[in-house]
Amino acid sequence: MLEELRIRDLGVIADATLPLGPGLSVVTGETGAGKTMVVTAVGLLLGARSDAGAVRSGAKSATAEAVLKLDAGHPAIARAVEAGADVEEFDGGAELILARRLGADGRSRAFLGGRAAPVGVLAEIGETLVVVHGQSDQIRLKGAAAQRGALDKFAGDALAGPMASYQALYSHWKASQAELETLRSAARDRLREAESLEVALAEISTVDPQPGEDESLKAEAVKLANVEELRIAANTAHQALIAEDYGDAGDATTLVDVAKRTLEHVAEHDAELGSAAARLAEVGFLLNDIATELASYQAGLDSEGPERLAEIEDRRAALATLVRKYAPSIDEVLVWAENARVRFDELQDDSTRIEALDADVVRTEAELQTQAAAVSKIRAKAAKDLSGRVSAELKALAMADATLVITREAAAQLTPHGADEITFLLQPHSGAPARPLGKGASGGELSRVMLAIEVVLAAVDPVPTFVFDEVDAGVGGRAAVEIGRRLAMLAQHVQVLVVTHLPQVAAFADQHITVTKTSVRGADGGTATGFTSSDVRLLDGPGRVRELARMLAGQEDSESAQAHAQELLDDAKLLPQRA
Numbered sequence: 001m002l003e004e005l006r007i008r009d010l011g012v013i014a015d016a017t018l019p020l021g022p023g024l025s026v027v028t029g030e031t032g033a034g035k036t037m038v039v040t041a042v043g044l045l046l047g048a049r050s051d052a053g054a055v056r057s058g059a060k061s062a063t064a065e066a067v068l069k070l071d072a073g074h075p076a077i078a079r080a081v082e083a084g085a086d087v088e089e090f091d092g093g094a095e096l097i098l099a100r101r102l103g104a105d106g107r108s109r110a111f112l113g114g115r116a117a118p119v120g121v122l123a124e125i126g127e128t129l130v131v132v133h134g135q136s137d138q139i140r141l142k143g144a145a146a147q148r149g150a151l152d153k154f155a156g157d158a159l160a161g162p163m164a165s166y167q168a169l170y171s172h173w174k175a176s177q178a179e180l181e182t183l184r185s186a187a188r189d190r191l192r193e194a195e196s197l198e199v200a201l202a203e204i205s206t207v208d209p210q211p212g213e214d215e216s217l218k219a220e221a222v223k224l225a226n227v228e229e230l231r232i233a234a235n236t237a238h239q240a241l242i243a244e245d246y247g248d249a250g251d252a253t254t255l256v257d258v259a260k261r262t263l264e265h266v267a268e269h270d271a272e273l274g275s276a277a278a279r280l281a282e283v284g285f286l287l288n289d290i291a292t293e294l295a296s297y298q299a300g301l302d303s304e305g306p307e308r309l310a311e312i313e314d315r316r317a318a319l320a321t322l323v324r325k326y327a328p329s330i331d332e333v334l335v336w337a338e339n340a341r342v343r344f345d346e347l348q349d350d351s352t353r354i355e356a357l358d359a360d361v362v363r364t365e366a367e368l369q370t371q372a373a374a375v376s377k378i379r380a381k382a383a384k385d386l387s388g389r390v391s392a393e394l395k396a397l398a399m400a401d402a403t404l405v406i407t408r409e410a411a412a413q414l415t416p417h418g419a420d421e422i423t424f425l426l427q428p429h430s431g432a433p434a435r436p437l438g439k440g441a442s443g444g445e446l447s448r449v450m451l452a453i454e455v456v457l458a459a460v461d462p463v464p465t466f467v468f469d470e471v472d473a474g475v476g477g478r479a480a481v482e483i484g485r486r487l488a489m490l491a492q493h494v495q496v497l498v499v500t501h502l503p504q505v506a507a508f509a510d511q512h513i514t515v516t517k518t519s520v521r522g523a524d525g526g527t528a529t530g531f532t533s534s535d536v537r538l539l540d541g542p543g544r545v546r547e548l549a550r551m552l553a554g555q556e557d558s559e560s561a562q563a564h565a566q567e568l569l570d571d572a573k574l575l576p577q578r579a
Contacts, residue, residue, distance in 0.1 A: 001464050001495040002130070003095075004067040007536075009059035010102075011037040012517065016536035023510030024491035027499045028547060033517040034534040035499045039469045042066070042132055042497075044100040047123025050108040065099040068129060070464075076125045083121045085113025098122060130465040133450040141424060141453065142437060148422040150453075151406065153461040155382035162378065163418070166371040170416055173364040180357040183350055194347040197340050200326065204337045207318050214319045214330040221312045231298060238294040241287050253291070256284045365414070372419040379420055380408055386456060393452035393486065398479030399445065401429035404453070424453075447471035448483065455486050458493040465495040472502045480504035484572065503551040507568040512539045514547050544569065 005018040012034040018027075029035045040054060041064035055062040070077055071093050080087055080096055088095040099111035100122065110122040141147050152159055183190075241252045260280035267274030319330055327333040383406040390404040405425040411418075425434035426449055437449065447470050454466060472483050484505040490496050491510065500506055516535050539547055548565030550556040 001069055002066055002497070003069050005038070005041060006063070006065040007037060007041045008063040009056035010041055010054055010062040010064060011056065012534045013037050013515075013536065014056060014534070016515075016534070018513055018536055019511075019538055020495070020497065021511050022491075022495055024488050024496045024498065024508055025511040025513060026506045026509040027497070027513045027515060028501065028506050028551060029515030029534075030517060031501075033515040035515050036469065037534075038497075038515075039132060039467060039499055040064075042130060042467050044102065045098045045122065046126035046130060046132065047110070047119050050100075050102045050106070052102065052104055052106040055102055055104045059104065061101050061103045063099065063101050065097065068096045068098065070094050070096055070129075074128075076128050079121075079125050080113055083112055083117050083125075084115045085117065086115065087113050096125075098126065129463070130467060131454075131463045132467045133447045133454075133469070133471065141450075144421065144423060147406075147424045148417060148420070150457055150461050151379060151382055151386060151422055152417075154386050154457060155378055156460060159375065159378045159382065162371065162374050166368065166375055166418060167416060169364060169368055169371065170414065173361065173368055173414075176357050176360050176364065180354065180361060183354050183357070187350070190347050190350055194344060197344045197347070201337060201340055201344065204322060204326070204333065207322055209319055209322060209330045209333060211331055211334060214316065214323065217312050217316050217319070221316065234294050234298050238291055238298065241291040241294070253284060253287045256280055256287060260284060368414055369419070372414060375418040376408065376410075376420050379418070379422070383408055383422070389456045390449075390452045393455055394449065396479075396482040397448045397452060397486065398475040398482075399428075399448060402445075402449070403427040403430075403434075404449070405434040407434075445474075447473070448475075451483070451486060451490070455490050458490050463494060465497065466490065468496070468498045471498060472500050472505050476502065476504075481571075484508040488572075501551065503548045503565065503568055506544075506548060506551065507565075507572040509544075512544045512547065513537070514539055514543075 001022060002020045005020060007013045007016045007018075009015070012032075018025075018038065027035050027038050037054075044050065044064045045066050072089075074094075076096065077087055077089075077094050085096065096113055097111075100119075101109045101111070103109075108119065110117050110119045112122060112125065141150055152163065239251070260277050263273050263277035263280065267277050322333050323329060327336045387404050387406045391402070394400075394402045394404065403426075405427050407423045407425060409421045409423075411421050413419075424437050426437055427434040428445075437446070447468055451468060451471055468487070471487070472480055475483065480502045481504045483502070484507060487496055487498055487505065488508040498505065498509075506512060514537055516537070518535065537543070545562050545565045546556040548568055549558060549561035552564055552568075553561040555561045
């Protein structure tokens with residue numbers, strides 16, 4: 001709720017602070033004192049369009065600031081933090097400050113929690129916290145979606161369960177429709193894709209590549225391309241190891257054997273030379289093994305002729321074609337092929353999936369129509385009940401012949417909220433055409449209509465704070481008392497701030513705020529060079545009596561007027577307030 005409203009240099013108000021509390025707060029004052037500046041200030045805080053003409057004459061800027069106390073978990077807290085605001089949290093809730101500065105040059109700046117913020121964010125947060133009803137202010141239920149939402153909340157649990165089931169089925173229906181549309185619209189492209197995959201898989205299957213085959217064939221091709229050089233090297237090494245006629249000194253194995261036997265002859269005299277002889281024996285065995293391997297290697301080279309090299313190059317060419325078309329290496333070609341087979345199988349299943357989805361969409365739509373009809377039936381009953389209750393309220397608000405008409409027409413197609421188009425209309429009197437809210441009614445009449453609606457909806461669709469301006473325009477007497485009573489009824493559920501000129505309404509207030517005007521004449525004794533300012537005060541008991549006396553008779557000091565004022569206050573406490 002609004003804890004405090006501060007206004008500086010707005011209209012005729014130089015500097016004022018309105019301490020607000022729960023329940024019903026009224027703002028009164030003489031004509032021209034600046035009562036409507038309270039509503040203007042609230043509007044600025046809700047993101048209303050700024051008007052440089054509202055800045056107090058001679059001032060550089062005007063400022064409106066509100067301190068709001070929010071319950072823990074209120075969506076406005078999260079949105080404010082998201083926007084970068086500083087939010088002061090305490091047990092059970094939080095405190096948030098909204099501010100708007102309007103320059104005399106027409107420029108406007110918004111602040112949220114002490115931080116600069118776009119005006120749009122201020123409006124976004126404000127619409128969840130405060131609703132203003134006045135001649136030029138936005139109607140909370142002006143949109144079709146808001147009207148449908150209000151009716152659904154009024155219907156309560158009777159509608160909540162069926163609506164939840166409908167919306168779950170609707171989501172499934174839309175998802176099936178989307179998938180079906182995707183499959184059908186892309187059928188030709190998917191057919192081409194399947195044909196392309198089939199050709200590619202057939203080509204890869206024909207070649208039948210093996211993991212790592214391209215690298216192993218490359219190594220073998222390099223070997224065969226240099227076979228003569230390899231043969232000479234292997235033969236030379238083999239001869240050096242075991243050839244009997246290899247030079248005057250002999251081959252390597254012979255020389256090692258001579259060295260070994262020479263040392264063995266003296267090994268008994270020195271253990272160190274015996275150890276060397278043993279190691280030379282090992283070297284001899286190793287040389288013989290290498291010589292055997294070299295002989296085998298030469299024999300293998302002799303068997304791998306030009307025919308094998310040609311065969312390898314043909315195979316490498318086939319593999320290179322696959323690599324060029326599908327992936328950087330044969331291993332990756334094999335991975336691509338595996339994924340392609342999965343995708344090909346999916347594409348082959350399209351026709352079956354389309355048939356299943358088509359049947360599901362038809363079945364689900366029929367079931368949705370049945371559920372939508374059930375929702376419509378509940379709404380029709382709720383609309384009749386809501387219309388009757390609001391119309392009864394209007395009769396007590398000096399609109400005896402007015403009727404709230406709630407129409408329910410079939411929507412052109414199923415929507416996430418059913419198959420209904422809900423419209424709130426006002427029929428001013430019997431025989432007159434019913435027109436949309438906000439059309440064909442004065443500002444005061446519209447405020448009373450909205451008061452009647454808000455009183456009925458307060459228990460099921462509350463907004464923390466309501467501001468009413470001109471709600472009592474053009475009425476008096478008993479009707480004024482009924483307006484005050486209903487404002488008090490609404491204030492049992494939410495915070496209500498009312499700008500009024502009727503003492504019958506002001507008598508029901510929990511907090512009474514008065515705006516008084518002071519005119520200072522200029523040096524020439526006229527008002528042209530002077531200035532006018534207003535003061536805002538919260539009235540105590542005696543102050544309320546004097547203000548009501550002024551509103552009743554224009555004579556706040558009159559004993560009879562004060563007695564009448566006290567009677568109004570006493571009656572307001574005694575009048576039954578229907579829930």
